[in-house]
Amino acid sequence: MKSSELKQKYLDFFKAKGHAVIPSAPLIPENDPTVLFTTAGMHPLVPFLLGQPHPLGKRLTDVQKCLRTDDIDEVGDKVHHTFFFMLGNWSLGDYFKKEAIEMSFEFLTKVLKLSPPHLAVTCFAGDKDAPKDDESAQAWLKQGIPKERIAFLPKKDNWWGPPGTAGPCGPDTEMFYWGSSAPPPKIFDPKNKNWVEIWNDVFIQYHKTTEGKFLPLKQKNVDTGMGLERVTALLQGFDDNYRTELFWPLIQEIEDMTGKCYDQELVSMRIIADHLRAAVFILGDERGVVPSNVGQGYILRRFIRRIIRRMKVLGVNSGSVSLTSILARKTIEMYSSEYPLLKEKKSFILEELEKEENKFKKTLEQGLKEFDKIAAQGKMISGKDAFLLFQSYGFPLEMTQELAAEKNIKVDVVGFKKEFEHHQELSRVGAEQKFKGGLSGASAETTKLHTATHILNEALRKVLKEDIKQRGSNITPERLRFDFNFERKLTEEEIGKIEAEVNRVIKEKLEVVREEMPVEKAFQSGAHGEFGAKYPSRVSVYTVGKNYSKEICMGPHVKNTVELGKFKIIQEESSAAGIRRIKAILEK
Ligand code: SER
DSSP: OOHHHHHHHHHHHHHHTTOEEOOOOOSSOSSOTTOSSOOSTTGGGHHHHTTOOOTTOSEEEEEEEEEOSTTGGGBTBSSOOSEEEEEEEEESSSSOHHHHHHHHHHIIIIISOOOGGGEEEEEEOOOSSSOOOHHHHHHHHHHTOOGGGEEEEOHHHHEEOOSSSSEEEEEEEEEEEEOSSSOOOSSOOTTOTTEEEEEEEEEEEEEEOTTSOEEEEEEEEEEEEEEHHHHHHHHTTOSOGGGSTTTHHHHHHHHHHHTOOGGGSHHHHHHHHHHHHHHHHHHTSTTOOOOOSSHHHHHHHHHHHHHHHHHHHTTOOOTTSOHHHHHHHHHHHHHTTTOTHHHHTHHHHHHHHHHHHHHHHHHHHHHHHHHHHHHTTOSEEOHHHHHHHHHHHOOOHHHHHHHHHHTTOEEOHHHHHHHHHHTTOHHHHHHHHHHHSOOOOOOHHHHHHHHHHHHHHHHHHHHTOTTOOEEEEEEOSSOEEEEEEOSSOOOHHHHHHHHHHHHHHHHTTOBEEEEEEEHHHHHHTTOBOOTTOOOOSEEEEEEETTTTEEEEOOOOOOSBGGGGOEEEEEEEEEEETTEEEEEEEEEO
């Protein structure tokens, strides 16, 4: 079965069970200060898992573009990826464990026709925070999974979320399929690598507080996630995801380019294919970013640089030809029928890759020479030297670590970080930490700043010009950041006028009202949407005052503008050609 057929069967199955199909949210989350990328299908749905009603009801399903870097060191094996697609279905306070498990079992055995004697599951063993999950085990027994094929495991294995320090989470039950041609053993041993994890049903029924307490949620939810790449491979009889059509044409292109064979160069070719696909989807996202030294842009830069280094390992000397853009063309060709935005943004994607590649090629050669010199001096690369490679030659830390590992030497990572801070590159460190962090749900501060963003958006139209459009937004508990189309620097006077307009609206004590409506009606009513965003058929619209600002948005927002305090712009700068960026805060 092809991956596209698997996707379709998944969505059709859950549609027939009353789920609304929603589009994939962008890879780059908008108003979540705690993570850089969408890491799971549940991620864009957090407000709804916490109780906000979803315009399309209580049962949802989708195929979400996801990106995680926790597994980056694992990339190079058969099954780990940075970028991947997650099939998911959700119950927002509707069905719970029994029905979720029934549906999962039916899909696996009736639609995918996997043989029940090849299945096994794990359930949560229970601890001081939550009881043993007998309810799930009972539901599996009822489906015919024998006792010997149900393993109870602790929190480290059978608990999902919150992705950060606080937020929605709960026990999960994971499904495994016996991936070997040998007959499956009677008793399930989760440590046996032939059991391939294929699906995860999470029962989101707790809210972990920042103090580490697990409070029961009013609304009990189901959040499931199935990795498209892994299940496609399984259905096609491969134990290597890169052999499926999701990667294989790209691998062949790499083989052509290098004159080497996949079987002899597994690790490098897998890293190139994985990172290349990730880079194309980051650049080609609705909220696509360009390589830079901070945030998502820095992750993208690291991917591209790693690809180029790996190409060099494979002996390609490209001269002036851009290897990444050749591979990107292939990737766009493979994915654009399902992700047409990639085609629309093709020239942007190719140009940005080429620019970054040329930049890095200039320093790579010299950097490698410098590395060899440093490496010849001892068994450990000091923090200072790793930082020199980073700052002068653009070597991301993990590239230095990778090069060092090849020579059997270590890198002083702690020393590198110290050096980093010493050079006051705090913003980048912040971004790295943010990436490791997670979703904490909306705080009172981010909620206020979110409403302030809506008012600012409208104030810009009133003060500057009518056709201002939002081109990006990012909110942390401390400040808002807002990008919009405008050709030149704002004057002091304009900045003063914008602040005054926002503060006038705040003082007017306007109500903020949420309504649900079909997406066409929302646009007809004059609601603003985000440039290039894909919306589901029903959306929520937030209106400030009678008609001051109207935006399609997931929320959450304050009830009345008076809650916001005093609005102050702290920075105005260029963000890209024709795009300005404002940073602003709220003072008490
Ligand atoms: N959120 C869960 C996961 O990522 C299920 O989708 O595995």
